[in-house]
Amino acid sequence: MVFWKNWSFNIKFSLIAFFITAILGLVSMGALGGLLYYPVSFLFGSYPTLDDWSGDWVWPSVIMVGMLWSFGFVFGAVAWYYIQKITQSKVMLIAAYLLILWLWAALLWCWMIKVNLDQLT
Template sequence: MKRSILAGVAAAALGLLSMGALGAGLYWLAYPVLRPLLGHPHDWQGDGVWPATLLAGMLWALSFPLAGLVHRRLAASGRPPAWRRLSYLAMLWLGAVVAWLLVAPLMTPR
């Protein structure tokens, strides 16, 4: 759990310091789910696009402690390590989707 919290702090810092690159990368990872809702990033316009991209990368950091908690509970129930790692990655991916859905109202996609 400590590593997940540290990874979350590092991801939040990276989300800010990357100037939105982390948020953009997360959008492309979740693109199959987000495209019908938000469209293609080249079609976005408005003053809220860059802050939303920056904030998505920073909000995604909250999924690390949540993924760590799920990992810990699966370990306590005796699940194999491969199952726990896969669930950790799935939680991070789901965190990217949720982060983008939370920041989408800040921008005006076309």
């Protein structure tokens, strides 16, 4: 546990958030993935909304997005580490971290929609 004490708060937070959201993505039965769709839904305005989706692909997709989103915390921690070398502004660091989480959710949903596009229309 010596290495845990040497890590920064950001790394500790990101690892804990990674494990919690990965488990929550599965245990919530897709609620996390569904909630992640709404902040990025305006990007997919030309497609039917989440409420209009149907078929065998929807539930596994929503669960998968919720679980894969947990990797965004790891990406955010890596970005924090490198951006912190450039600036010490906490506002800038937190904004970059949150932007990475949002972008990762957008990328996951974009990928999920593209993979299942034939079933959406």
